[in-house]
Amino acid sequence: MSLRSLGVELHCRCIQTESKPIGRHIERVELIPPNSHCEETEIIATLKKTGQEVCLNPDASWVKRVIQKILSSRRR
């Protein structure tokens, strides 16, 4: 769940992260390094059908795998 989608203005966008491995439902992923507004790395996935934004835990191994898979999934 991302705070921006709730219309709430706060420092960090994520208040909780998705624990279930939802890799197959992910349309795209946004990576936000720590900055002056938020001292945590934030990973926000947009889901395929609903367009819903879901925060992911950067420390979760399934999240790292999903990102590696995106990086290597070039079809030429």
Next chain:
Amino acid sequence: MSLRSLGVELHCRCIQTESKPIGRHIERVELIPPNSHCEETEIIATLKKTGQEVCLNPDASWVKRVIQKILSSRRR
């Protein structure tokens, strides 16, 4: 350079990728896996000061390093 920033509607958003290692200027990164609109993985970085969107090459080693660094740069 991203096509969306030019107001052009096409399948893929990227027409060319940044060759220079601009990791330090990156505010956030968007990863878009291949999908029905574009058969390439697209990586679009937003730059810190200008907010400009720049496409990155998923195969470039500096791009992979920047992403790994974001994933591991949690400060708790």
